[in-house]
Structures are given as C-alpha cells and as structure tokens.
Amino acid sequence: MDPARGVVPRADVLVIDGRIAAIGRRLRAPADAAVLDLQGKLVQPGMIDTHRHMWQTVLRGIAADWTLGNYVDLMFGRFGPLFTPDDVYAGSLLGAIEAVDSGTTTVVDWSHNMRTPQHADAVVDALLDSGARARLAYGNYAEPAQDWVLRGDIDRLRSERFPTADERVTLQIALDVFTADFPERPAWTWARDRGFEITTHAGVVGRQPADLPERLRDAGLLLPSTTYVHATTFTDESYRLIAESGGTASVAAESDLHGGQGYPPTEKLRRYGIPTSLSVDTVTWFSGDMFHAMRATLAADRGLAHLRAHEQGGLVDINELRALDVLAHATIGGARSMGLQDQLGSLTPGKRADIVVLDTSSPHMTPMINPVGAAVLQASTSDVDTVVVGGRVVKRNGELLGNGFARARRLADASRDRLRAAAGEKLWREALNPSGR
Ligand SMILES: [Zn+2]
Known part of the structure; x- marks a missing residue:
C-alpha cells in the first residue's frame, strides 16, 4: 500500500x-529485538473499518433476515432502549476484539446509543481494554441531534478521558441529517466550532436528503474532515461538492445490498474522485471482517458494470475496479478518512x-x-x-x-441473555423471523 x-x-x-x-x-535488528x-x-x-456500530455486537446475527425498515423498527425502536452501560461495554469490547482477530487493527466505533454519560464512559473503557486502535464516534440516535449535542456530554468526555495514553483511542462525533429542512444544523455548527470531526450516515434512499452536501455548503458546514457513510444516492452536484471539499466516503457494500440503503456507490466515487474507505456497519446483520467488505465491494461494482453492459447487448472488456483498489480502500483509504494517512x-x-x-x-x-x-x-x-x-x-x-476474549465472551453471553429477558419472547421471536411492516 x-x-x-x-x-x-x-x-x-x-x-x-x-x-x-x-x-x-x-x-x-538491535540485539534485544524480538524476532x-x-x-x-x-x-x-x-485494515481500517470506518463505520461499525460495535455496541450492537451482543445481538450478533439477530438481523439476518431484516430490511432497513426492520432495523429501524426493531434495533432503534425496541432493542436499543434496553441497552445498559454494561451492554454497550460488552458489545464494544467484543466488537473491537473481533476486529483485531480478523486483521482490522483500527475501527471507527459508530457508537450511536449514548443514552447517558455512563454509556459513553463504558464505551471508552471497552475500547481502551480491547487492544484495538479505535476512534469513538459519539452519537445518540434516540434524540434529535440538536437536543443531545447541545447538552455537551461529548465535551465532558473529551476533557475527562482524552487524549488517551499513546492516542490509541481518539474521539469524533456522529451526526445524521434526516430531513431537507436540516433541523440538526445547530448541532453541526456546535461540533464544527469545537473542532469535532464529523461522520454522518448520508444519502440513504428514502430516509435522507439526496443533496445534503449542498445544504452543508449553504450553511458553511461542508468540511474537509467529514466522512459520508453509505453515500449511495446523492445528486451529481453533491458528489462534486464532497470531492471539492476534501470529504471522504465510507462504502458499506454488504449493508447496502442487504438493507436497501442504495446501491454501493463506488462507480460514482471514482468518477468524482472521492477518497473511499470501507465499513462493516453491524454484525447483527453482516460479516464482521474486512475480507467480506472488500469482496462485497468488488462484486457489487463489477456486477453492476456487467449488468449495464448486458442490457446494452454488450460485454465488459476490462474490470475497472481492481483487487489492489479495494485493498487500498480497506487500508490507506480508511487512514485518509480518519485524517491519519501520515500515521496508518x-x-x-x-x-x-x-x-x-x-x-x-x-x-x-x-x-x-x-x-x-x-x-x-x-x-x-x-x-x-x-x-x-x-x-x-x-x-x-x-x-x-491474553484473556481478553474469554472475558468478552462471558460478558457478551450475559448481555445477550439479559437483553432477551428484557425484550420478552414475543419480540425475540419477531426479531428472528420478521413478519414485515
Ligand atoms: Zn451504520
């Protein structure tokens, strides 16, 4: 690389x-070097994963047959509120250990269930205990961003817990925009003014405005350090603005293909020259390793090119996206997205x-x-x-x-059992076999 x-x-x-x-x-090597x-x-x-909701790790696989609608109803509406600080600790610890085990040395932990300051401290503890390099992306889907951000708990967390020893764990903010009138604008302004780098789920079909970057530009919030997660369905002008601003995209191909967030946008990102990283999103649904992320990305990109050519009665002569490109997305592309390309x-x-x-x-x-x-x-x-x-x-x-995984497994099993008891058997069965909306 x-x-x-x-x-x-x-x-x-x-x-x-x-x-x-x-x-x-x-x-x-020096005489005392380990060889x-x-x-x-x-x-x-x-490898570097730029978007994974590690608090959800304790519900691994529960979402195998979900759509995005099921995810919003069940994960955000029903299970998320049941998570205690102990549950987010267990999920974040196991998720980070899983990452390291599969060769992902750095994860952006998109931790958007920060219901209380105790939840936030638990996640920092888990990331420090895990041995992984991590960036905590502090978020809270349970409340409008303009409410929770302005309470300033992330400021408290930064002053009390950061920088960590050797800066292995760092901090940023996770903010989404859901409607065209951009009510979250005060939260974005607050984050910008305090120097928090922003990662945002954006351009998700049917749930988010396709011209978010244009709105950010108008508000003076189009920032070079922003990561646009999914980024599937922007207007051409929005892709152009992301490229011009120096922003980056995090492609979650497996997630997009299963959940319906939009088609993985690698072709558009290439066309506009937007730096690209890859992400797993959530192990409640998908594979937790970057090998699968690389394969899903490559297959989606090539599959679309073939389909288009076939519909025109032709064939693809040469594959544009190469194996080396997606390995770059999974490594140096992630570093670039985090602003750490000189370090990682x-x-x-x-x-x-x-x-x-x-x-x-x-x-x-x-x-x-x-x-x-x-x-x-x-x-x-x-x-x-x-x-x-x-x-x-x-x-x-x-x-x-070390014994980190043995401990994480004990905690994760206990958390799963506790969440199942709190959810009740009816909800648990519905989650495993969703009946639709
Ligand atoms: Zn996500």
Missing part, C-alpha cells in the same frame, strides 16, 4: 518503539506499526501466485496469523493473546 515500494518479496520489517523503522532485505519468523507469509498493513494505512517507515500477517499454508491459499488477489479474494479470518497494533503483538500463531 506504499506506492514507493509496491509488493516486496522476502522483506524484513523492523519495528522500534511502536513505529515501523525500516523495510527491506536482511535488515539488522517473528514470518517466512512464506503475507505481511500487510492493518501502509507499511511505511515512520508510520505506526499496525501490521497483519496472513498465513498462506491452507488449501485455499495454495499455491501463492498473486499476493494482493489472495488477500482480497481468497483470505479469511482463519488466515490471520499475527496482528500487531502500535508495535504490540495482540495475536500470534492464529491465537489472540
């Missing part, structure tokens, strides 16, 4: 004090040592011909051999180190 280097065969990676110090053949023998394996940058997203001397090693000895990785193709289209979480976050080894030989 470092264009100056490309794919380097048989290289060493030297890490000193949490940062990459050198990459090359036969590097000399990991990774011969025959693939070494890549840690590629194996480059000086950057933080967030490193993922893929084993290549399984039948589905044999024989090795195309390392990028293998990482994008063949690999899965079972191949993630070693994970390093900021120079600290958190997974080795396919096993998470």
